[in-house]
Amino acid sequence: AQRVTQPEKLLSVFKGAPVELKCNYSYSGSPELFWYVQYSRQRLQLLLRHISRESIKGFTADLNKGETSFHLKKPFAQEEDSAMYYCAQRMDSSYKLIFGSGTRLLVRP
Amino acid sequence: NAGVMQNPRHLVRRRGQEARLRCSPMKGHSHVYWYRQLPEEGLKFMVYLQKENIIDESGMPKERFSAEFPKEGPSILRIQQVVRGDSAAYFCASSPAVVDYGYTFGSGTRLTVV
Numbered sequence: 001a002q003r004v005t006q007p008e009k010l011l012s013v014f015k016g017a018p019v020e021l022k023c024n025y026s027y028s029g030s031p032e033l034f035w036y037v038q039y040s041r042q043r044l045q046l047l048l049r050h051i052s053r054e055s056i057k058g059f060t061a062d063l064n065k066g067e068t069s070f071h072l073k074k075p076f077a078q079e080e081d082s083a084m085y086y087c088a089q090r091m092d093s094s095y096k097l098i099f100g101s102g103t104r105l106l107v108r109p
Numbered sequence: 110n111a112g113v114m115q116n117p118r119h120l121v122r123r124r125g126q127e128a129r130l131r132c133s134p135m136k137g138h139s140h141v142y143w144y145r146q147l148p149e150e151g152l153k154f155m156v157y158l159q160k161e162n163i164i165d166e167s168g169m170p171k172e173r174f175s176a177e178f179p180k181e182g183p184s185i186l187r188i189q190q191v192v193r194g195d196s197a198a199y200f201c202a203s204s205p206a207v208v209d210y211g212y213t214f215g216s217g218t219r220l221t222v223v
Contacts (some may be wrong), residue, residue: 008117043216044213086152095140095157101150
């Protein structure tokens, strides 16, 4: 079965430190990978997806098919980045998303 | 555009009661998806509906759970005779067409069964 793994439940860093939120997927085909973010008391929002290869709010993520990873990175964390981050994959134009269990990022001042 | 609206935000039910969760999709969106997030787990797909049609309910528990998306009004996820294991966050998303990565999620309903 397809699975998305986010090994860290909580990641705590100081402001200005680099951040890497890990995500591994299990699908061997050509998945679409996404990162969603949920700020406190707000809705789940799409942060970025691998197809667009864009940088949003300073975050980037590169799809590594060899390692089946899609880690989310930011060189300098800001306090406003504190939130829950979910990695998700979609297979072959399916409407279903498969989510990881999420990582809570806490950026300390 | 108010986005995807879910209500209530929090719902407390006693075991054996019914829970009704509502989802109003974004304006112009005719496809609705429900996901459930159990504690310490990721969101899991439950059901996909279009107006007056259930397209895929493969993620719905076979008993006590039902969903509808009537011609008029919000989509409803109904849980009959709730049990403690139903306690979870229930998220709704909508999109204007199938195979559109652009899901727009609501803020979720947190159901607590006491």
